Amino acid sequence: MATLPVLGEPRIVIVGAGISGLAAAASLVSNGFRNVTVLEAMDRPGGRIHTTKPFGTNVIELGANWIHGQEGNPIYQLAMEHGLLAEEGTSITMCVPSSITRQDYFFNQSGTQLPPEQVEQVCCYFSKLMSKAFDQELDVKYDLRSLGSYLDEEFKASDLASSEDARKVFEWCKRSECTDEACSSLYEFSAGQLWLYTALEGGFFNSVGSGGYQALLDVFLKSLSPGVLLCNKPVKCIQWGLSETSSSFQGACPVRVLCEDGQQLEADHVIVTASLGYLQDNSSTMFKPVLPEEKMRAIERLGFGVVSKIFLEFEKRFWPQDCAGIQLVWEEGPEDRKVYKSSLGDEGWKDKWYKKICGFDMVARHPNVLCGWITGREAEHMEGLQEKTVGEVCVRLLRSFTGWEVPDPLRVLMSQWRQNPYVRGAYTYIPLGVDAMREQEALAEPLPLESCDSISKPLQVLFAGEATHVQFYTTTHGAYLTGVREAQRIIQHYSDRLPSPNGERAS
Known part of the structure; x- marks a missing residue:
C-alpha cells in the first residue's frame, strides 16, 4: 500500500x-x-x-450484461476470482452475426422460416468481412468510407449477391451490427477506424x-x-x-x-x-x-449511440424448446442502402421504427421472457412511446413473422438510456x-x-x-x-x- x-x-x-x-x-x-x-x-x-429483478427472483440487465473476452480482461478476472461467472449452460448470447447458431430461427416477412444452412452461410461471410475491418486488412479505398459502403461493395462482388434471400439476411447482419456498434446506421460509421478497437481473445459472449x-x-x-x-x-x-x-x-x-x-x-x-x-x-x-x-x-465529434432493450414476459413459453432466438428478416430493412437514403431528410422512418428490431432472444434464467434489441434513432423514438404500445407492436411482429399463436405479454419492460438525463445513450x-x-x-x-x-x-x-x-x-x-x-x-x-x-x- x-x-x-x-x-x-x-x-x-x-x-x-x-x-x-x-x-x-x-x-x-x-x-x-x-x-x-x-x-x-x-x-x-x-x-x-443496472441489474433489476422485475420478473421474480432472477436478474434482468437493463444495461451492460456481457463480459467482452477473457484473455487480459480485468472484469473477467475479477468475476472469476469472486466466483461470479455464469454457470455452464446458462449463458445466452446477444443477437449479433458471430453468435448465430442453428438454434436461432430466422423468419422472412412472408412468415417462412429460412433454412439454417443459408443463414449460416451469409452470417459467416459477414463475420469474415467484419474481421478484415477489425484486423486492419481493408483496401485503402475504404479508409474514408462508411462501414455500410464497405460491406455493400464486398457483398455485391460475392457469389451470394445473386440470391435475394441472401441479400435480406445480409441486411439483417448489418442491422444487428448497428446494435453492436451503437450507431443509427452503418452508413454513418467509419470503416477505416474500426481496427482501433481491440477484441480480447477467449470469447465475446460470456454472461455474468x-x-x-x-x-x-x-x-x-x-x-x-x-x-x-x-x-x-x-x-x-x-x-x-x-x-x-x-x-x-x-x-x-x-x-x-x-x-x-x-x-x-x-x-x-x-x-x-x-x-x-x-x-x-x-x-x-x-x-x-x-x-x-x-x-x-x-x-462534439465522437458519437454516442442509443441501444435499447425490450423485455416481454409471457405466462408461458410459446416458442420451440430448441429455439434460442426469433430473428426478423425484412424484404427491405432499414440497412438497405436505398431505404437508408430515402429516410434522410424526412421523418417517415418514425412510422416504421420497429423495423430496426433485429429479433427477440431468450434471456438467461427466464424461460418465459424474450428480449428485443433496437438501436439508433429508432431506439430513441421508441423510448418515447408507452410500454403498452411497444408491447403490442412486438407481439404483432412475432405473430406475423412466425405464424405462431403468440399470447399477449404479462409485462413489458423497456430500457430508457437516452431519456435518462444523466446518461443520454448507451456507448461510444x-x-x-x-x-x-x-x-x-x-x-x-x-x-x-x-x-x-x-x-x-x-x-x-x-x-x-x-x-x-x-x-x-x-x-x-x-x-x-x-x-x-x-x-x-x-x-x-x-x-x-x-x-x-x-x-x-x-x-
Whole structure:
C-alpha cells in the first residue's frame, strides 16, 4: 500500500459512480488515499450497469450484461476470482452475426422460416468481412468510407449477391451490427477506424452469473467506507484553476465542485466519469473556465449511440424448446442502402421504427421472457412511446413473422438510456470522418493541459469512462481500465514526491 504524502491528504472528488468511477475510488482507497468522495447523480450506483429483478427472483440487465473476452480482461478476472461467472449452460448470447447458431430461427416477412444452412452461410461471410475491418486488412479505398459502403461493395462482388434471400439476411447482419456498434446506421460509421478497437481473445459472449453485474459492482462498493459514495448528488459545475500557487493540501484547493443541491466541495483533484452523452449535453456549462478547444471538439465529434432493450414476459413459453432466438428478416430493412437514403431528410422512418428490431432472444434464467434489441434513432423514438404500445407492436411482429399463436405479454419492460438525463445513450461509436485516436486521447487528457502555465497545479480535472479508451471503448473493461488509469495518475503524482531513502525527493 502506498504511503500518503507528508504534506497532508489530498482531497479527491469523483463524479459518477459507474464502474469507471468505482474502480477509480477503489484504486485510490487501496493505495491509502482516505479523503475520497464519489458523487452520483442517480439514486443508485452503477451508471450504465443496472441489474433489476422485475420478473421474480432472477436478474434482468437493463444495461451492460456481457463480459467482452477473457484473455487480459480485468472484469473477467475479477468475476472469476469472486466466483461470479455464469454457470455452464446458462449463458445466452446477444443477437449479433458471430453468435448465430442453428438454434436461432430466422423468419422472412412472408412468415417462412429460412433454412439454417443459408443463414449460416451469409452470417459467416459477414463475420469474415467484419474481421478484415477489425484486423486492419481493408483496401485503402475504404479508409474514408462508411462501414455500410464497405460491406455493400464486398457483398455485391460475392457469389451470394445473386440470391435475394441472401441479400435480406445480409441486411439483417448489418442491422444487428448497428446494435453492436451503437450507431443509427452503418452508413454513418467509419470503416477505416474500426481496427482501433481491440477484441480480447477467449470469447465475446460470456454472461455474468446469477448475481448479474450488480455482483461485480458490489466488489467495488464493499471496499469503500460509509460516506464515500453520495447518491442523488448531481453536479452543476466544476470550477478549476482556482489556486495556482498553493503547495499545501491544507491550503486553497484548485478545484471546486458545485452540486445542484447547493453543496460545495473543494478538491485537489476531480475525476470526471460522466458519459460522453452527458458531456455532449452539458460540457459547455459544466466547467468554468470552459474546456479547451481540443477537448470540446472531441466531445462534439465522437458519437454516442442509443441501444435499447425490450423485455416481454409471457405466462408461458410459446416458442420451440430448441429455439434460442426469433430473428426478423425484412424484404427491405432499414440497412438497405436505398431505404437508408430515402429516410434522410424526412421523418417517415418514425412510422416504421420497429423495423430496426433485429429479433427477440431468450434471456438467461427466464424461460418465459424474450428480449428485443433496437438501436439508433429508432431506439430513441421508441423510448418515447408507452410500454403498452411497444408491447403490442412486438407481439404483432412475432405473430406475423412466425405464424405462431403468440399470447399477449404479462409485462413489458423497456430500457430508457437516452431519456435518462444523466446518461443520454448507451456507448461510444466512431462516426464517419472522425479521427478516433486523436479525439479520444484529447478527451482523456487531464487539465490543465501540459501547454498551460507550469505554475498551475497538475491533474486538477481528470477524465475517465469508456469513451476515453481508444482500444476498448463501448466495454465495461474499457470503463474500468480508464478509472484505474486516472487513479494511477494521482497515485504516481504523489509517489513521485515522497522522500527517497537518502532523504531526497524521488524524481
